[in-house]
Amino acid sequence: MKRLEKMKKIHGILAIIITALLVWKMRQNGMYVVILIALMWATMGLYWVKFLHAYLLRSISLLLAIVSGVYGYYFETYHGYSHSFLNAIYSTIHLFFLNVDNVFNKAADPYASLPLSIEVARWSAAFYTISTISKFVLSYFGQSVRGIWLRFKGGHIIIAGFSEKAAILIENLRKEGYSVTVIEETIDNEQKNQLFDLGVSFYTGEMTEYSLYKKSGLSRAGYVILFHDDDSVNLDIYLAMRDYLEEDLLPEKCRCPLIGLFGGSKHKDPITILLHLNHAKSLQVYNGLVIDESEKYRSYSFSSYQLIAEKMLKERPLYEGxxxxxxxxxxxxxxxxxxxxxxxxxxxxxxxxxxxxxxxxxxxxxxxxxxxxxxxxxxxxxxxxxxxxxxxxxxxxxxxxxxxxxxxxxxxxxxxxxxxxxxxxxxxxxxxxxxxxxxxxxxxxxxxxxxxxxxxxxxxxxxxxxxxxxxxxxxxxxLNSEFVLNVNLKKLAKQAHENYQRRREELNLPTSKAWDMLDAFKQESTRYQMLHNDTKLMLLGLTKVPLNDPEYSQQVLSAEQFAEYIIPYIEPLAYVEHERWNAFHLLRGWKAAGEINAPREELDRLKLHQYLVPWNELTNEIKQYDRDSIIYLNEYYRAQNYGLVKI
Missing domain, CATH: 3.40.50.720 (NAD(P)-binding Rossmann-like Domain)
Incomplete structure (x- = not known):
């Protein structure tokens, strides 16, 4: 719709400019110039004919070619030729075959100058013919070429399901420059045209069939977003894709070395699968499924309502005022x-x-x-x-x-x-x-x-x-990359996890898994810690400012100044951080492990945690992790090119 509005503005501006430029021609060819100006303004009405929106430029060029051609061949031929209306129509049709009947001079010289009306007609007809053929060829072969390229290049986003919300997401991702492929059981002609105009590859078929995954290049994708309206369908597709990826993702040494020749790279990072789940019961089923996930892929759930809530509380925090x-x-x-x-x-x-x-x-x-x-x-x-x-x-x-x-x-x-x-x-x-x-x-x-x-x-x-x-x-x-893919926040959460690992090394404790090897729950836990960081800043009486802003260059706290400033706040804010961590686990159904003594993996499976207790029951060693979330705040914001200043 925005593109249509832009085209309408450009059309209006061109109509004004062309009107002004052609006025001087009226002395030589007044009648045709009036017709041309009228056409330029009359075609503005096509913007309100909804079914022509997809063919707007071709519709305008078709009208220009027909009206200008018939006028030129009827009124402006050499006086020795017949002025038949049928001949004018016939010659105009020739223009669409990139052929000009030269009846404008006695010798029928093809290189002689042509009247303005025929110049406009032949170029408009050529544009219409070439664009129509191109559209036809691309509609049949462009899809295949684009799909083959993405399968070699990799890193694209596959969206399973083409609902109204999915269409919004696809449009936003394309605007942001992402390569997108859609898979769906059926796609009607109007939807195909919409996807074609957006430069999106699409494949139809049974949503759990391996052949569909192979066509769409699933094993080479960067992200897969399951966005069907029905939660159960998304869960079915998720299970089918898991099975396919387990079979299809070969060990690194088995990969074809020719992939790199086509602009691709060997798939090192796990594929990220995002499931749109609206209902809490669906989420409960999903949480039971992720326990068996492979290291070859990572899945996360989200809902459009969850994203709305996150955006609202991010843009206008509840503490404001x-x-x-x-x-x-x-x-x-x-x-x-x-x-x-x-x-x-x-x-x-x-x-x-x-x-x-x-x-x-x-x-x-x-x-x-x-x-x-x-x-x-x-x-x-x-x-x-x-x-x-x-x-x-x-x-x-x-x-x-x-x-x-x-x-x-x-x-x-x-x-x-x-x-x-x-x-x-x-x-x-x-x-x-x-x-x-x-x-x-x-x-x-x-x-x-x-x-x-x-x-x-x-x-x-x-x-x-x-x-x-x-x-x-x-x-x-x-429904865009910022909220659905969440790339930036996950990057910052990864950095926070590395800080956590470093602290364990300093304490001579065994480190946990690297970020990419963590399960989705632990990654989500760290992400929510990042979401709370602005609240911690507010409680500290600090705010963030761009590091390169000269207005604040003298006020930004250095690492030493920050370390000194937070001393009286570390303990009370560490308490707050532990309460936040407790809430995160409790809201997701976790309980205190109590006296149960079992390996960490078994406790995780049972949703039990030995540190899900009040602050005063923690050992000093464990409390230090909560203190670290305050101590590393300055590093966290500097990684985003922000400095901290006192309010």
Missing amino acids: IEEQLRDPAGDPLHLLLIGFGKVNQQIAYQALNVSHFLNRKRVRLTILDRNIEKVKKQWGHLAKFADQVADIDYRKVDLTVHNIKEELGEINGRVTHVFLALRDDYLDMIEGLELVETCPDIPVYIKMKDDRKVSMWLHKDQSEFKQIQRFSYFREV
Whole structure:
């Protein structure tokens, strides 16, 4: 759509320029110039004919060729030739075969100058013919050539499933320069045209058939994203791909040495498989499957609602505006009011419980209003296993179509710090949100509305009467490489793991596996530690600034200054970090190992951990790992080209 708007602007500008340039020609050939100018402006109307969008340039060139050709051959031929209308049409048709009937001089000299109308007609016809043939050839052979190239080159992204959300992701990945291949059971002609225009290879067939994986170059891919609407289909494909990769990924010495000649490289890194799973039960099944994963691939689960929650809490952290309250050991807790507890609000609550750990040492409070409270409570229990050990939760059955939100607010204990509105009706969301702003003008209110609702964007940007209203993030804002592939954050998590390894070496303890050999759960645990780092900075009274910004060059703390500054904070923040680590494990169903004595791998399989205990029960040696998360903060930010300054 953006490309279409750009084409329309260019067309309009060209129409104005050509109109101006051709005006002087009107003295010599006034009639045709008027027709040409009229054509330039009339074809602007084609932008509103939806089914022509894919053929817009060819449609315009076709009209120019026909109108200009018929005019030239009828009105501008040499006076000795017949001015037959049928002859004009016949000669115009010849133009599309790259042949010009030269009837414009007595000698029929092919090198003589041609009238302006015929010049326009023959070049427009040539463009139409060549582009049509090219489109036809590419539609049949371009797909094969692109696919063969990707199979040799490798490193591409395979997306299994072509849903509405997958289409958004594909478009964003292509804009970012990624090579993408789509596999799906069936793809209709409109979808094929869409993928072709995006430069995406696609293959159809049974989604668990090895032949489809071979065609798409699965064993050479960098990422595989399973994005079918049905979770069970994604799980089936995941299992089939696992079996295929186990058979297809040969030992390094068995690989063909000719691969490098085609721009490829031997596949050293594990293939990353990303499964889109919306339902907590599906996630539970998946967690049981990943135990048996090979080192040849790594899989991670995600949901589009999870990405929305992560983006919202990243862009506007929950501590924003109440920093002093959360730094104060006696300060009030964070208190979220969630109105409507569907998938997106459940994910917001889940993310909040993962990253909302502060110096006030108070458990987060959640007040949940929903008309189907027992149903959503059960769903929430599948997603957040031991949430009641991490937060104080108040469930209330409320139907806002018959109850007044102001009355409900009066019955809630404690001060609410944030409101998240996600009802099933956009209009009700907006009305309740505006009413909440009137009642609690200082509390940020987040409203979920559809992507195409301009009113939600207006309310989001309004900085006067409705400045506290914020919209939920949209799917198109999170279905991209930053959030789905998460390359940068995983790189930083890898660095944090290396710091952890270094500390174990310093303590003469056996090191754990290298980052790439860790299972997905341990990598995810480190990633969430990184997500909490900005919160730690806030609690330290520091903020990050670009290292190369001359405005802050004198204020950026050196390594020595940082080490001295954090001394009084290390112990209280290490406590916070351990609470965050405990919450991460509890929310995913882990328990304390207690007196059970078993190998680490067996405890992991049973979701048991010997350090899932209160801070004061840890040994000093283990506490040091939590302290290190504070000590290495400066290194973490400098790796991103940020320096730290005092607020």
